[in-house]
Amino acid sequence: xxxxxxxxxxxxxxxxxxxxxxxxxxxxxxxxxxxxxxxxxxxxxxxxxxxxxxxxxxxxxxxxxxxxxxxxxxxxxxxxxxxxxxxxxxxxxxxxxxxxxxxxxxxxxxxxxxxxxxxxxxxxxxxxxxxxxxxxxxxxxxxxxxxxxxxxxxxxxxxxxxxxxxxxxxxxxxxxxxxxxxxxxxxxxxxxxxxxxxxxxxxxxxxxxxxxxxxxxxxxxxxxxxxxxxxxxxxxxxxxxxxxxxxxxxxxxxxxxxxxxxxxxxxxxxxxxxxxxxxxxxxxxxxxxxxxxxxxxxxxxxxxxxxxxxxxxxxxxxxxxxxxxxxxxxxxxxxxxxxxxxxxxxxxxxxxxxxxxxxxxxxxxxxxxxxxxxxxxxxxxxxxxxxxxxxxxxxxxxxxxxxxxxxxxxxxxxxxxxxxxxxxxxxxxxxxxxxxxxxxxxxxxxxxxxxxxxxxxxxxxxxxxxxxxxxxxxxxxxxxxxxxxxxxxxxxxxxxxxxxxxxxxxxxxxxxxxxxxxxxxxxxxxxxxxxxxxxxxxxxxxxxxxxxxxxxxxxxxxxxxxxxxxxxxxxxxxxxxxxxxxxxxxxxxxxxxxxxxxxxxxxxxxxxxxxxxxxxxxxxxxxxxxxxxxxxxxxxxxxxxxxxxxxxxxxxxxxxxxxxxxxxxxxxxxxxxxxxxxxxxxxxxxxxxxxxxxxxxxxxxxxxxxxxxxxxxxxxxxxxxxxxxxxxxxxxxxxxxxxxxxxxxxxxxxxxxxxxxxxxxxxxxxxxxxxxxxxxxxxxxxxxxxxxxxxxxxxxxxxxxxxxxxxxxxxxxxxxxxxxxxxxxxxxxxxxxxxxxxxxxxxxxxxxxxxxxxxxxxxx
Numbered sequence: 057x058x059x060x061x062x063x064x065x066x067x068x069x070x071x072x073x074x075x076x077x078x079x080x081x082x083x084x085x086x087x088x089x090x091x092x093x094x095x096x097x098x099x100x101x102x103x104x105x106x107x108x109x110x111x112x113x114x115x116x117x118x119x120x121x122x123x124x125x126x127x128x129x130x131x132x133x134x135x136x137x138x139x140x141x142x143x144x145x146x147x148x149x150x151x152x153x154x155x156x157x158x159x160x161x162x163x164x165x166x167x168x169x170x171x172x173x174x175x176x177x178x179x180x181x182x183x184x185x186x187x188x189x190x191x192x193x194x195x196x197x198x199x200x201x202x203x204x205x206x207x208x209x210x211x212x213x214x215x216x217x218x219x220x221x222x223x224x225x226x227x228x229x230x231x232x233x234x235x236x237x238x239x240x241x242x243x244x245x246x247x248x249x250x251x252x253x254x255x256x257x258x259x260x261x262x263x264x265x266x267x268x269x270x271x272x273x274x275x276x277x278x279x280x281x282x283x284x285x286x287x288x289x290x291x292x293x294x295x296x297x298x299x300x301x302x303x304x305x306x307x308x309x310x311x312x313x314x315x316x317x318x319x320x321x322x323x324x325x326x327x328x329x330x331x332x333x334x335x336x337x338x339x340x341x342x343x344x345x346x347x348x349x350x351x352x353x354x355x356x357x358x359x360x361x362x363x364x365x366x367x368x369x370x371x372x373x374x375x376x377x378x379x380x381x382x383x384x385x386x387x388x389x390x391x392x393x394x395x396x397x398x399x400x401x402x403x404x405x406x407x408x409x410x411x412x413x414x415x416x417x418x419x420x421x422x423x424x425x426x427x428x429x430x431x432x433x434x435x436x437x438x439x440x441x442x443x444x445x446x447x448x449x450x451x452x453x454x455x456x457x458x459x460x461x462x463x464x465x466x467x468x469x470x471x472x473x474x475x476x477x478x479x480x481x482x483x484x485x486x487x488x489x490x491x492x493x494x495x496x497x498x499x500x501x502x503x504x505x506x507x508x509x510x511x512x513x514x515x516x517x518x519x520x521x522x523x524x525x526x527x528x529x530x531x532x533x534x535x536x537x538x539x540x541x542x543x544x545x546x547x548x549x550x551x552x553x554x555x556x557x558x559x560x561x562x563x564x565x566x567x568x569x570x571x572x573x574x575x576x577x578x579x580x581x582x583x584x585x586x587x588x589x590x591x592x593x594x595x596x597x598x599x600x601x602x603x604x605x606x607x608x609x610x611x612x613x614x615x616x617x618x619x620x621x622x623x624x625x626x627x628x629x630x631x632x633x634x635x636x637x638x639x640x641x642x643x644x645x646x647x648x649x650x651x652x653x654x655x656x657x658x659x660x661x662x663x664x665x666x667x668x669x670x671x672x673x674x675x676x677x678x679x680x681x682x683x684x685x686x687x688x689x690x691x692x693x694x695x696x697x698x699x700x701x702x703x704x705x706x707x708x709x710x711x712x713x714x715x716x717x718x719x720x721x722x723x724x725x726x727x728x729x730x731x732x733x734x735x736x737x738x739x740x741x742x743x744x745x746x747x748x749x750x751x752x753x754x755x756x757x758x759x760x761x762x763x764x765x766x767x768x769x770x771x772x773x774x775x776x777x778x779x780x781x782x783x784x785x786x787x788x789x790x791x792x793x794x795x796x797x798x799x800x801x802x803x804x805x806x807x808x809x810x811x812x813x814x815x816x817x818x819x820x821x822x823x824x825x826x827x828x829x830x831x832x833x834x835x836x837x838x839x840x841x842x843x844x845x846x847x848x849x850x851x852x853x854x855x856x857x858x859x860x861x862x863x864x865x866x867x868x869x870x871x872x873x874x875x876x877x878x879x880x881x882x883x884x885x886x887x888x889x890x891x892x893x894x895x896x897x898x899x900x901x902x903x904x905x906x907x908x909x910x911x912x913x914x915x916x
Contacts, residue, residue, distance in 0.1 A: 066100070066106070067098070067099035067102075067114075068111055069100060069114065070102070111134060121174070122176050126138060127173060127175070128171055147212070159554065179481055179485055181218050185499065187499045189503040193512040194507075199271075199272045202524075204276050208276075212283035214534050214537070215539060216285070217284065219286070220289075224294075227504060237307055242294065245258045246266060247329060250324050256313045257312060286337045288336075319357045324364065339373070341376055341377065343385050344433070345380070350430045362389060363392065371393065372395075376389055378446065382433055386455060397455065403443070403461070404444075404589075408578050408582045410482070410904075413631075414881065414907050417628065420443060420444075420846075440846055449876065450876050451911075458492070462590060463499040468501070469596055471574050473575055473903075476578065479544075480541060481544030482544045498513065511752070520688060558686055559687060560679060566671075568667065570690065573698055576661055577701075585627070599765075599773070600773035603623075623715040623718070624637050634649050636712045662701070662702065672694050675687075688750075696746060702735070706734070713725045714781075730785060733778055740767060740771055744768045811830070811895045813882065818910060826866050826867075827841070828862045829864075834888050836884070837885070839880060840880060840881050853865040853867070877911045879909045
């Protein structure tokens with residue numbers, strides 16, 4: 057430890073009004089950082105400036121901007137001034153200083169140069185969701201005070217201002233027949249003995265354990281509040297018994313509660329729980345059928361339950377998971393008082409690119425009513441609410457919208473790209489939404505009674521396992537998440553100082569390696585999803601879907617449109633990306649759609665994989681200790697993501713080749729496709745080698761075949777598909793090769809003519825809106841426009857030449873007479889070159905928005 061520096065730091069806590077939480081906590085963080093560096097520090101009331109001391113003064117001024125706005129400036133000599141709009145902003149200023157001190161070689165110099173321009177948060181709600189999924193793996197951290205203090209310190213330091221602790225996500229009580237580990241699923245009796253309902257008990261749960269659970273929840277929520285973090289309690293299940301089957305293996309049966317009494321008991325329990333835990337600031341409910349409540353007449357049930365929140369005596373956020381939400385449920389939540397929030401999925405049950413789907417899959421559009429009393433709303437009438445923002449972004453809404461990034465894509469690999477995270481900061485508030493909640497790494501680990509036999513963090517190597525500090529592996533991810541949602545233009549030094557402290561001279565190479573690797577699986581998710589459900593599609597360790605023989609998958613078939621083959625696989629955003637079959641048809645007919653092609657996606661994946669490996673090689677050369685546990689965790693995870701990128705690139709190219717073969721009967725396509733597929737297979741085999749002895753042999757997040765296992769299991773599936781594809785090729789070759797040249801798919805030409813569009817600043821509802829673009833001669837353009845409503849189809853309007861040489865199209869007045877903002881993009885065609893592309897489209901970072909959004913005059 058360095059010797060004492062020749063300075064003393066005093067934090068002047070005198071302010072008007074007096075500083076409230078989280079200022080005292082943040083001041084303690086700064087004092088700790090300074091004293092760790094050998095600098096004496098204290099807080100209190102400071103009048104005159106002592107000789108040789110630095111004083112940090114705090115000023116609160118609500119006129120500076122919205123809540124959390126803050127700035128750091130040098131005052132008179134020996135003074136640092138933190139100005140903020142509110143106490144949380146003051147805390148961010150103090151923790152920013154603490155973070156700089158912790159990472160500084162010279163704390164005195166860090167204080168002398170401490171400045172931060174006035175910043176207001178770009179995203180108001182910057183959240184994480186932490187789920188309890190396993191009695192074996194999650195009870196240790198739930199009751200561990202040291203876990204909560206260190207974990208919450210990390211979140212608050214990086215300006216994550218919302219923590220959602222979720223109970224009851226282990227199972228879908230509507231259709232999981234064999235529920236076993238139901239600890240805290242129906243949470244109330246695991247926490248409370250409710251007056252008047254003393255007969256409701258969890259069989260086999262000792263009274264002391266129930267009290268410990270409540271104490272743990274109280275401690276976590278109080279500690280979150282002390283740090284200025286909004287504590288949201290998720291109660292995702294409101295059924296005592298699964299809807300289907302008796303679940304004879306239920307580990308923790310709830311006795312003494314009939315189905316018809318669940319709503320009344322839940323309301324009473326909720327009232328008591330909110331009294332016992334006064335720092336709970338909001339509640340999240342899963343209100344569609346998977347939470348165990350039939351959708352026919354669900355309004356009465358939820359009105360009763362939410363009445364418990366109304367009687368809490370303080371304003372609470374009432375957040376409904378948006379899947380299946382209708383007007384009846386919104387009315388029930390509104391009666392509970394407080395702020396009503398609908399939390400919509402960002403990219404189905406996965407992690408995608410930062411922009412929101414320009415279109416949802418055809419499978420997600422509304423269907424005719426079926427009379428299904430259990431799930432008719434979600435599965436039919438309002439099916440489009442399942443995997444996006446649906447029709448919730450109307451301007452005249454009296455509720456808020458929050459986006460939730462689901463944990464299907466990357467569950468345990470370190471995923472951290474500054475460009476992607478900054479993209480979420482720029483696009484997480486589309487349509488006036490509150491912000492974004494990230495379902496954090498390791499969510500669903502041990503779900504559905506699969507937690508026994510391995511560590512929660514999945515490491516087999518004892519040198520790499522982290523115990524209840526498993527969250528610390530993802531410290532870089534939390535840093536990027538909170539800080540880049542707060543300020544997407546944040547100085548790169550914000551995260552490089554963290555990487556330098558851990559990896560020394562290799563910091564920038566680690567940044568580059570993780571950044572390139574972090575684009576790979578979100579891109580795969582958006583473009584080649586085998587299922588919207590995280591229970592089936594898991595790109596980190598994909599359960600393979602065959603190509604050969606136009607195979608249909610028994611695993612994924614329920615969630616695929618006809619004919620359900622690899623070639624017909626719909627991207628999550630079919631407005632921006634096309635399937636292998638569509639791409640092949642465009643090549644054969646000479647009429648490309650203009651959407652991003654699978655071949656372009658494969659090229660991106662290969663490029664990101666190459667960049668990741670190049671940066672990782674340099675990092676190994678420059679790291680002071682490439683054999684350390686922290687470096688090895690990064691090394692392995694970057695390799696796995698890069699190799700999976702090469703695997704998917706090979707598979708995608710093989711799929712396009714197979715689609716071309718089906719259209720042309722030319723076996724040369726099969727031959728070239730197999731070459732790509734074999735290269736992808738070799739990359740997957742490398743993953744098996746890289747992870748052997750590092751990760752557990754069974755990486756379990758559920759009991760379905762696609763939710764557990766190891767990459768070695770998936771390799772055998774790929775080998776079987778390649779073997780069958782080889783036989784199919786031999787049969788096709790025996791029939792002979794058609795005359796003529798082989799049709800070769802290629803990536804779109806990057807040297808496209810420049811097309812410009814300055815979108816209108818706003819529109820007037822009920823008046824036509826002219827859209828203009830500038831393009832060189834020979835370029836034809838089509839406008840694709842719709843309301844910011846994923847339940848709708850696009851208007852497709854050809855653009856016509858105007859007198860000034862531009863191209864124009866007009867969105868009709870009856871279309872703008874709507875409560876929704878408008879979004880639009882173009883498809884441009886070069887008639888001479890036979891090419892087409894989307895404008896504005898994605899840039900090379902994949903972190904931008906490929907369409908424009910225009911709001912009504914006077915609306916944000």
